[in-house]
Amino acid sequence: MKINDAVKAMSALAQESRLEVFRLLVRSGDEGLPAGQIAEELAIPPATMSFHLKELLNANMVKQRRDGRSLIYTLNVCEMRALLSYLMEDCCAGRPELCQPDYKDASDCEPCATGSKKRKAKKSK
Structure with missing residues (x-):
């Protein structure tokens, strides 16, 4: 991982709602969750949730797939591991x-x- 990618990922996670989304997706596993359910579980308005999910997508911290009319979001495990490895590299x-x-x-x-x-x-x- 390059430093610019690490900064982008950490910037995306450095916001309370996005960090809550990220942690919820960690718990949801490979199945992921539809955007509406994420918004409902975290009590975040759908339009605001769309903004936060877009930020996490742009930082490559989550993945998105279509299932019928729903957008399903999952954690990008590879990117999360790359970020953790980058942060721990010199530990x-x-x-x-x-x-x-x-x-x-x-x-x-x-x-x-x-x-x-x-x-x-x-x-x-």
């Missing part, structure tokens, strides 16, 4: 596997804390 001194939630040995995460302390010390000099 823990270049060892992002240490920052995984299921990583068992927390003592191995000391390089993260040590690295941030070193950066702060350099800045204060």
Whole structure:
């Protein structure tokens, strides 16, 4: 992922309603949800919902498909993973596997804390 794509994705998610839509679509899985149901569940007017869905589509964070007369929205899992990978790329001194939630040995995460302390010390000099 390029930095411009990451900024576009994060900008799209940096709005309360769009973040709620994104999280709802995370929970909906591969089936997705029709735009009307998303608007209803989140109590957002349909016209406003259309705007938010368009922003998420433009940022490539969601996908859209037609089912009869309905537009069904799903999470773009590949793009979400690409964004998370991009954000975690330099985690823990270049060892992002240490920052995984299921990583068992927390003592191995000391390089993260040590690295941030070193950066702060350099800045204060």
